[in-house]
Amino acid sequence: MEEKTFQRIKELTELQGTSGFEEDVRAYMKQKMEPLVDEIQYDGLGGIFGLKKASQDDPRVMVAAHMDEVGFMLTQIKDNGLFQVVPLGGWNPYVVSSQRFTLKTSKGNYPCISSSVSPHLLRGGSGQKQLEVTDVLFDAGFESKEEAESFGVRPGDSIVPLAETIKTANGKNIISKSWDNRYGCTLVLEALEALQNEKLGHTLIAGANVQEEVGLRGSKPSVHKFEPDLFFAVDCSAADDIQTKKGTYGHLGEGTLLRIYDPGMITLPRVREYLLDIASTHNIPYQYFVSKGGTDAGAAHTTNNGVPSTVIGVCGRYIHTHQTMFNIKDFEAAREMLIQVLKGLDKTTVNTIIYGK
Incomplete structure (x- = not known):
């Protein structure tokens, strides 16, 4: 991996923006996309997309990451200065405690940690009860509700994981927070850079949605606004893959994910065949993937009159935590897949994918 790409990954994954609070990531995407596209546009919820325009008769192809990462919203300041929260996105409650976060307020950003019960305090009892995410309090060191409020803390503020992005000792993997889905943001920028001087056979609409982690909310307005013929x-x-690779999906180091099914979307046969052809032609490593969770493609494909949609993905260990591990070669395979997919799409190919002719 080039150092430039690693630094881009580091910058994006260390940015902090949970669902509904994506402004820092949006500003970064705007700055980096502007030199690479003809125009920047936004949807009404805050999704940002760069357009590389072709002729009016050419098809419209949309590539969408999402900017938000999992986090929390402060819902109540307790009398002792601690906070109750609700999760924004899916969290395993057993990875929430004793972690560092940033509390983002209108007056500034403050360090914050999630509470836990020390083992000393569990002695002599029956142990800790079944844990729910909402049982975990957050602590910014304020001594009272009044002191917290004097620093501008209010219900509705966001609390976002804080973590450094680093490489593993063998240089083959990266550890970071928010690879779901700063991966997609990175991929969009890398593809736009690679295609900057290419004449494409379609209008490309590439960027990132908001609020994916709370129910695929951002893709509906963006797809409605831009009216793509295909959605990626x-x-x-x-x-x-940490226990076995036999009968499981998503293995580090085995290539980009070719998602064929998830609870919200079935990849259409002609879309699948196009991806397989691209992978075969360009020797791109890939692995079939069946998912228990969805992506923005799940919402996009039933928007407007129906939009054939799919996912160009990678897998990561321990996603939706402070520390995700992902493989550099998987990312490079996904990048090559996206670039070659976009190069290969023109009116004839898109019509074949949609209509079979």
């Missing part, structure tokens, strides 16, 4: 989500999925 670029998103990260959960790896399942």
Whole structure:
């Protein structure tokens, strides 16, 4: 991996923006996309997309990451200065405690940690009860509700994981927060850079949605606004390879994910065949993927009059936590897949994918 790409990954994954609070990531995407596209446009919820325009008769192809990462919203300041929260996105409650976060308020950003019960305090009892995410309090060191409020803390503020992005000792993997889905944001920028001087056979609409982690909310307005003929989500999925690779999906180091099914979307046969042809032609490593979770493609494909949609993905271990591990070669395979997919799409190919002729 080039150092430039690693630094881009590091910058994007260390940015902090949970669902509904994506402004820092949006500003970064705007700055980096502007030199690479003809025009920047937004949807009404805050999704940002760069357009590389072709002729009016050419098809419209949309590539969408999502900017948001899992986090929390502060819902109540307790009398002792601690906070109750609700999760934004899916969290395993057993990875929430004793972690570092940033509390983002109108007056500034403050360090914050999630509470836990020390083992000393569990002695002599029956142990800790079944844990729910909402049982975990958050602590910014304020001594009272009044002191917290004097620093501008209010219900509705966001609390976002804080973590450094690093490489593993062998240089083959990266550890970071928010690879779901700063992976997609990185991929969009890398593809736009690679295609900057290419004449494409379609209008390309590439960027990132908001609020994916709370129910695929951002893709509906963006697809409605831009009316693509084809939709490609670029998103990260959960790896399942730490116990066995037999009968599981999502293995680090085995290539980009070719998602054939998830609870919200079936990849259409002609879309699948196009991806397989691209992978075969360009020797791109890939692995079939069946997911228990969805992506923006799940919402996009039933928007407007129906939009054939799929996912160009990678897997990561321990996603939706402070520390995700992902493989550099998987990312490079996904990048090559997206670039070659976009190069190969023109009116004839798109019509074949949609109509079979």
